[in-house]
């Protein structure tokens with residue numbers, strides 16, 4: 204019998220402190236391949252810190268993390284991980300296309316031209332490809348960041364609040380795209396404060412003070428909290444975990 208494929212993401216007892224701040228306090232989370240998992244939690248609860256450990260940018264003090272069955276840095280070096288940061292990390296003086304060329308080169312993307320054209324079409328910015336990034340609106344910059352994270356067709360996509368400042372039409376387009384990526388096997392971990400977005404995930408993890416305090420589908424969390432909707436469930440479950 205073939206071995207079960209390892210989960211795309213497996214985190215066990217992950218801890219990380221910054222000075223006196225305990226950003227991650229024994230975080231456990233599994234994400235299956237092709238699954239979309241949302242990470243919800245208050246400001247400062249550790250979402251970015253956890254995502255950065257998966258992107259190989261922070262080494263946990265204890266616990267273990269595997270991405271596609273190997274260390275995060277290995278998975279990143281193999282081009283398997285895409286990371287869209289919370290604040291767009293782009294070069295303002297460079298055009299949209301120049302930024303994407305830069306990220307393509309950084310990620311060793313071959314035949315970058317067609318990939319860049321695809322990514323620009325996905326985020327509907329083909330007509331702004333020669334604009335310097337610092338002349339774009341905030342939402343457009345987020346869209347360029349997403350395009351940059353998609354260029355090398357990563358198997359695991361880490362999205363830190365990807366639709367902040369993005370208009371409803373584009374947000375729906377983003378989610379249609381996330382769904383089709385997941386259907387093709389891409390695993391997506393997405394942090395968000397937007398409940399509409401959270402309800403589109405296959406599963407949610409509620410994070411508080413650096414640990415997952417509740418997880419399950421949106422419907423399951425609403426039921427468990429005895430709440431009317433996801434936002435109330437989130438407030439009830441976060442309060443109950445204090």
Ligand SMILES: Nc1ncnc2c1ncn2[C@@H]1O[C@H](COP(=O)(O)OP(=O)(O)OP(=O)(O)O)[C@@H](O)[C@H]1O
Nearest residue numbers: 221224226244245246247248249250251252253289
């Ligand atoms: N590089 C760093 N140096 C010092 N402290 C940090 C650093 N990165 C994160 N922290 C701290 O760790 C805690 C968790 O921060 P993190 O950015 O992971 O939260 P978050 O859940 O993404 O919050 P938000 O919803 O506001 O984006 C916070 O107290 C933050 O100040």
Ligand SMILES: [Mg+2]
Nearest residue numbers: 250251289363
């Ligand atoms: Mg954050």
